[in-house]
Amino acid sequence: LQQNPLPNLQQLLQENLVGLKQFLNLSNLKERVYLYGRGSLGLGTLQEKVQGIPPAFLKPLIKKRVFENDTLKFYAEVFGLPSPEVKWFCNKTQLVAGDRVQMERDGDSISLIIRNVTKADQGEYICEAVNYVGEARSVALVVVVSQEVEIPCKTHLNLSINGI
Structure with a gap:
C-alpha cells in the first residue's frame, strides 16, 4: 500500500488488495481512523475519515x-x-x-x-x-x-x- 494519496477502505476491498479477517469495533472517535498493518506484502497504512x-x-x-x-x-x-x-x-x-x-x-x-x-x-x-x-x-x-x-x-x- 504505497499509494499516494492513501486509498480508502472501500477501494482496497473492491480491488481485493486486502481481506477482512478481523473486525474492529471502534467508538468515541472524533475525526479520523488510522490503521497500520504488516503482512507478507510489507507495511501498510490506511486512513479513513469518521462520518457523523x-x-x-x-x-x-x-x-x-x-x-x-x-x-x-x-x-x-x-x-x-x-x-x-x-x-x-x-x-x-x-x-x-x-x-x-x-x-x-x-x-x-x-x-x-x-x-x-x-x-x-x-x-x-x-x-x-x-x-x-x-x-x-x-x-x-x-x-x-x-x-x-x-x-x-x-x-x-x-x-x-x-x-x-
Missing part, C-alpha cells in the same frame, strides 16, 4: 405554564448520527426517571412528563443531546401557577332602619 452528524433539534422545547398538581409535558424532536444520548435538566440539575418523572424516546421523538407539578418544578428546563460529533441544547421556561381554591361565600344582611 452532530445533534440538532428539529422541534425544540417551548415554554410552558402549568397549574400546581397538573401534569407538565414536553415534546421535542432531535436528530444526529449516531443517534444522540439525551439528558433532561431542571434548573441545572439532571432529572432522573421515577414515580413522578417519565422520559420517553421513539426514534427522534423525545418527551418529558412530570406528574403532580409543584412550585419546585418551576424554572429553566434543558434538553441536551450529545453524540461523538457534537452536542445541542434546547431550553424552555416553566411557570407553575398556584391553584387558588374559591370558597363560596354567602352573605346575609339583615337591615332594619328605624325612623325613616
Whole structure:
C-alpha cells in the first residue's frame, strides 16, 4: 500500500488488495481512523475519515405554564448520527426517571412528563443531546401557577332602619 494519496477502505476491498479477517469495533472517535498493518506484502497504512452528524433539534422545547398538581409535558424532536444520548435538566440539575418523572424516546421523538407539578418544578428546563460529533441544547421556561381554591361565600344582611 504505497499509494499516494492513501486509498480508502472501500477501494482496497473492491480491488481485493486486502481481506477482512478481523473486525474492529471502534467508538468515541472524533475525526479520523488510522490503521497500520504488516503482512507478507510489507507495511501498510490506511486512513479513513469518521462520518457523523452532530445533534440538532428539529422541534425544540417551548415554554410552558402549568397549574400546581397538573401534569407538565414536553415534546421535542432531535436528530444526529449516531443517534444522540439525551439528558433532561431542571434548573441545572439532571432529572432522573421515577414515580413522578417519565422520559420517553421513539426514534427522534423525545418527551418529558412530570406528574403532580409543584412550585419546585418551576424554572429553566434543558434538553441536551450529545453524540461523538457534537452536542445541542434546547431550553424552555416553566411557570407553575398556584391553584387558588374559591370558597363560596354567602352573605346575609339583615337591615332594619328605624325612623325613616
